[in-house]
Amino acid sequence: MSVVNDTVDWFADSSHWSGDDGVPHRLVQHLGYTSLTVLIAAAIAIPIGLWIGHTGRLRGLAVVSSGALRALPTLGVLTYASLFTGIGIKAAIFTLVLLAIPPLLAGAYAGLESVDRQTIDAARAVGMTEWQILTKVEVPLALPLIIGGVRSATLQVVATATVAAYVPGPGGLGRYLIDGLALSDYPRVVAGSVVVIVLALALDGMFVLLQRLALRNRPAAVRTTA
Amino acid sequence: MRWFENNTDKVVDLLLSHVWLSVVPIVLGFVIAVPIGWYANRHPRVRGVLLTMAGVLYTVPSLALFLILPSIIGTGFLDPLNVVVALTMYAVAIMARSASDAFGSVSPGVLDAATAAGFAPAGRAFQVELPLAGPVLVAGLRVVAVSTVSLVSVGALTGVNNLGSLFTEGYRTDNDAEILVGVIGIVALALVFDGLIVLAGRLLLPWSRSSRSTTRSPVSPIMSFAQHLRGGRV
Numbered sequence: 001m002s003v004v005n006d007t008v009d010w011f012a013d014s015s016h017w018s019g020d021d022g023v024p025h026r027l028v029q030h031l032g033y034t035s036l037t038v039l040i041a042a043a044i045a046i047p048i049g050l051w052i053g054h055t056g057r058l059r060g061l062a063v064v065s066s067g068a069l070r071a072l073p074t075l076g077v078l079t080y081a082s083l084f085t086g087i088g089i090k091a092a093i094f095t096l097v098l099l100a101i102p103p104l105l106a107g108a109y110a111g112l113e114s115v116d117r118q119t120i121d122a123a124r125a126v127g128m129t130e131w132q133i134l135t136k137v138e139v140p141l142a143l144p145l146i147i148g149g150v151r152s153a154t155l156q157v158v159a160t161a162t163v164a165a166y167v168p169g170p171g172g173l174g175r176y177l178i179d180g181l182a183l184s185d186y187p188r189v190v191a192g193s194v195v196v197i198v199l200a201l202a203l204d205g206m207f208v209l210l211q212r213l214a215l216r217n218r219p220a221a222v223r224t225t226a
Numbered sequence: 227m228r229w230f231e232n233n234t235d236k237v238v239d240l241l242l243s244h245v246w247l248s249v250v251p252i253v254l255g256f257v258i259a260v261p262i263g264w265y266a267n268r269h270p271r272v273r274g275v276l277l278t279m280a281g282v283l284y285t286v287p288s289l290a291l292f293l294i295l296p297s298i299i300g301t302g303f304l305d306p307l308n309v310v311v312a313l314t315m316y317a318v319a320i321m322a323r324s325a326s327d328a329f330g331s332v333s334p335g336v337l338d339a340a341t342a343a344g345f346a347p348a349g350r351a352f353q354v355e356l357p358l359a360g361p362v363l364v365a366g367l368r369v370v371a372v373s374t375v376s377l378v379s380v381g382a383l384t385g386v387n388n389l390g391s392l393f394t395e396g397y398r399t400d401n402d403a404e405i406l407v408g409v410i411g412i413v414a415l416a417l418v419f420d421g422l423i424v425l426a427g428r429l430l431l432p433w434s435r436s437s438r439s440t441t442r443s444p445v446s447p448i449m450s451f452a453q454h455l456r457g458g459r460v
Contacts, residue, residue, distance in 0.1 A: 004297055070376075076390070076409040079394070166383055181383070
């Protein structure tokens with residue numbers, strides 16, 4: 001298993017831990033793209049998802065359009081967008097935002113739909129405004145599912161940001177995989193893949209903890225209506 | 227679309243490899259995951275461990291998995307087998323959860339009735355549990371099919387030819403029509419697979435047509451996804 005040994009050597013080489021092509025810099029870039037993308041997508045998708053979940057309007061449209069978006073091949077959207085935006089990270093960010101929207105939207109409206117109707121009726125009966133019902137009842141109860149949407153979107157973006165390195169311009173950890181393949185430098189390819197996988201698992205673990213926290217801290221309304 | 231008219235043969239070749247690279251993981255994934263899901267449903271402790279493992283596996287980004295498999299299974303870096311094995315692993319990861327939910331949806335009363343009517347355990351599993359779990363299994367398979375067809379295209383980055391090769395080639399040669407043909411081909415293929423699974427479900431499970439959301443147009447994959455999120459929260 002010489003590839004494994006070579007990969008261990010790759011990690012042991014201190015030149016791979018500093019400079020623009022070093023692991024720390026690539027990791028920070030990757031996290032930067034990921035958080036920027038998820039923030040933009042969340043700013044678009046979560047308000048729309050909450051509105052759909054709260055009012056029940058346009059639900060069919062949201063379900064169909066997010067289903068269609070999920071069937072879109074990421075690499076195709078990325079290369080297509082890149083031909084029009086030129087070299088740079090614009091096409092990558094655009095593609096990543098587009099892909100992050102469906103899980104965020106689904107998490108937000110499925111979260112609100114999971115809230116017991118009786119709880120909402122009770123909130124309305126005690127005189128809460130629609131805004132209060134949304135912010136004080138529905139969102140806190142739906143929070144674990146909304147975070148679940150952010151979790152799926154984040155992991156999707158981490159994976160796709162790796163693929164996005166195919167287009168020259170974006171840095172991030174995908175550079176190791178794409179450049180390594182182009183140069184047949186397989187230790188670099190495997191080392192890059194290991195870092196990407198560890199990053200994805202670490203982020204997923206973080207979201208599991210966040211979801212548990214949200215679940216533990218949510219109001220006891222579910223129990224009192226049952 | 228003149229590019230398409232001049233390159234129909236090439237597109238058809240790539241389409242056929244795309245079909246193979248998707249069908250094998252979808253079928254293998256289903257065949258492997260259904261017994262796992264059945265077993266997991268009967269053993270809650272095993273279920274927790276299996277579903278956690280499936281969740282972790284599903285978290286691994288596809289390109290990284292394609293490229294780390296050669297070190298584990300001893301294939302070459304550009305071997306199509308990497309894509310097939312990786313996509314089968316994802317298919318098992320998604321489908322095992324669906325299968326476990328599917329068998330969990332069968333009413334215990336019906337199972338007791340089947341035992342009372344004289345079904346042996348194996349007969350009961352195949353003749354009673356499997357058909358009753360069918361609608362939920364179909365819903366899970368649809369999610370697997372759509373995501374597999376789309377993921378195959380990432381394999382083009384590792385030199386495995388399929389419709390995704392139109393993206394890499396189209397990008398290199400600055401040909402947006404070629405990329406568009408690839409996107410349309412992949413989405414159309416996903417819809418065809420989805421339609422075939424729905425059709426097979428209706429033929430094999432005629433009673434499920436009147437039941438709720440499981441056999442409605444392309445809407446239910448996203449509903450299953452919402453259920454996936456819900457199930458995945460703990």
